[in-house]
Amino acid sequence: MPRSNPPAATKTSSRAASQPPRTYSTAFVARRLGISIPTVQRWVDAGRLKAWKTPGGHRRIDAASADRLFETHVATGDEEGELPAQGADALSVVIVEDNAEDCEILRLLVGTALPEAQVRVFDSAIQALVAMGQDAPDVVVTDIVMPHMNGVEMLRQLSSQCVVRPRLIVAVSSFGEKRLAELGELPPQVHFVAKPVEPEPFIALLRGAQTGA
Template sequence: MTARPNVVEHPAVENAADHCTTLEVARWLGMAVRSVQLMVDRGELQAWKTPGGHRRISRSSVERWLASHHSGTTVPTPSTPTPTRTVLLIEDSAHCQHLVSLLVREQFPDVELHVADDGIAGLAMAGELQPAVLIVDILLPGIDGATLLTSLRTHPQFSRSQLIVLTSLDEVQRAPYAFALAGVPVVHKPRLVAELPPLLSERLARATNVPPALAR
């Protein structure tokens, strides 16, 4: 299927000052996010997709739309953009990936969720993305979970990222990993829907407000 001309692949040169997220445009215009998405679909706003599949909207196209719809009146100016927060999920279960994606999309619309299927790829992505929050399954193919957690907690490269551990192991089964889990919040997968959203909210707030040296 040919992409609509108003939603194109990401530009070769992408200046952050020249584009907004869908949420930022919605706040700027005082609209719902869905309304902004429909404006893009109708060709009223120009947008493209990042390599990660996230939509970016041209700031100049928003300004043109405002100018054409506020003739003779004061055109509102955007507030300071809310930084897009990045969360990385390192998890090999497709079911768990899907569930976390749904929760993030519904409850944290300003969060960009990235997913790694294994620990090695996850470490590489964490180094590249520097996510606000890392959600990690302690049982992953290709790497020892305790070793992964220890690396994430002690390496300076990951000092700005908050940690959350997901696991299907109960408290007794987690005993061999106690040294790696000390001080790290743990979500038991059977209670993921109830426990992850409030914990993720708290970790995102800490990532925003707490100096890196105090992040753990």
């Protein structure tokens, strides 16, 4: 008897089952949503985005999961992942803090004060300085005592290198005045905030950068 071909539907379903799921890179999702890569990673950890890691250790975002967020958060933008125009009030913020717990506190306070801001987080003053030289932020919040390069030295170099000066620079530390004096004098216009950070004054200070107060 002649061999019968399987129905077309069976072929189609078989091919679909063998195809790997569509995925996006973390960087693509960050660009498309206008957020930082660490924020995408936090959304994955929180279950807001479905993702997994490749054998090489690269994180891949499930396309269907990301597409739902694109529809919610991105009203415009094309298939190439172009970002929609930001509002005039949206600020860019850099947080430099090598202590994970303190960094999370600062990030949450910045998010409360400036919910529409784009936030970049660094645990190294050297890395932050390079990044800010390429893309100057509106607001800088930095710890002072860090390895390799302390916050005072970073801010000095930032003051001399940045063509566009940040609207607000905040230095935070648990060190007393005598210990801080050993590291050197903070550049002019830098606001000092003692750790543990008091939320209400800190939030008010950050909001002042948005209003120009």
